[in-house]
Amino acid sequence: MIISYRYPIFPSREVEQKLVEALDTCRWLYNRLLEEINKARESGKTLRTYDTQNLIPLLKTENPNLNKVYSKVLQMVNYTLWSNIKGLSALKKNGRKVGHLRFKGKGWYNTLNYNQSGFKLDQDHSILKLSKIGEIKIKLHRKVEGNIKAVLIKRAGDRWFALIQAEQEPKQLSETGNVVGLDVGLTSFVVDSDGNSVENPRFAEKAATKVKNIQRKLSRAKKGSNNRRKLVDKLDKAHERINNQRSDFLHKLSRMYVNRYDIICAEDLDVMGLKETGNNKGIHRNIHDASWSRFMSMLSYKAQSAGRKLIVVDPRNTSQRCSFCGSIVRKELSDRVHECPYCGFSSNRDYNAAVNILSTGMEQPVAPIESKPLHHVSVMQVLAMKWEALPFRVG
Ligand SMILES: [Zn+2]
Structure with missing residues (x-):
């Protein structure tokens, strides 16, 4: 069973700059992959999730900033894009009038998704460590229990949050008779x-x-x-x-x-x-x-x-x-x-x-x-x- 936690985080100015840059690089990637999908469609080809995923390493020469973002986070950009596309086509199937998926404008990409790896949470010292970003102070008003599966970093205006998803093993309690x-x-x-x-x-x-x-x-x-x-x-x-x-x-x-x-x-x-x-x-x-x-x-x-x-x-x-x-x-x-x-x-x-x-x-x-x-x-x-x-x- 997956439990979600949400905590405010307080990046230093330097780290915040890195987060902002990483978000913008992810936004660039999102738009770039979407462009490839659109181009392929116009020429009668169909791309699949792994096709665009395989493009990511190749795009690093076009945009060296991709090297500064943890690879799994970049992969999740691809997943987000495809899940948006699927969401849109589901709406279409239901007879809703929807246009094409839009490109993300500046400031409209707000989540870094660290899935499975690239993060470390030190609960004793309230520090969240992210690959290619650094250490961030986190306010843990409640202890995270279980195995952490994913850490999502979210920007909300001037503030930052970590959404942590942890898998909890069922812990059977002994019977009370009550x-x-x-x-x-x-x-x-x-x-x-x-x-x-x-x-x-x-x-x-x-x-x-x-x-x-x-x-x-x-x-x-x-x-x-x-x-x-x-x-x-x-x-x-x-x-x-x-x-x-x-x-x-x-x-x-x-x-x-x-x-x-x-x-x-x-x-x-x-x-x-x-x-x-x-x-x-x-x-x-x-x-x-x-x-x-x-x-x-x-x-x-x-x-x-x-x-x-x-x-x-x-x-x-x-x-x-x-x-x-x-x-x-x-x-x-x-x-x-x-x-x-x-x-x-x-x-x-x-x-x-x-x-x-x-x-x-x-x-x-x-x-x-x-x-x-x-x-x-x-x-x-x-x-x-x-x-x-x-x-x-x-x-
Ligand atoms: Zn009575």
């Missing part, structure tokens, strides 16, 4: 069938004033000015910080569930629209849904690589049904408590739903259910999570 149901909380991020209620992270809201401040200054800054560039950079960094915090939270929480439970049951996102939405619309709801969707995909790949099971269940009626007697007990979004008039069972609404999700996923009633006060887990506790001392209640 199963759990997860409910997407409306007020909390998740409430589980063991009665844990994990606080909703509001990283974006917490940084909102700061972000708004920068945006206001930005709207007044003169176009093309140095000040404006600095503010754009500041805004990017603020957004990135929010993203990193959110990722960290989601990774740790999903890791916790995968480590502690053999089977995890959660609601199917695709039919989530059926779930009551009520007055909880708008920006916050969007952030929450996006986070939940990322959380689910993390759960899914982490469970898969650990030999755990993630069961996705139909969300219909999970909050309306009584988890004790199975009766449907209608409630409004504002009703935070489930009170069953048929059997007398009463509990927190989301906890009742989590138990229903678990029993639907396991296709059997889970018994005995007891109403218990929810165990609150704060965002800070999740972020500070160490596996030896979990702030969670299990079983």
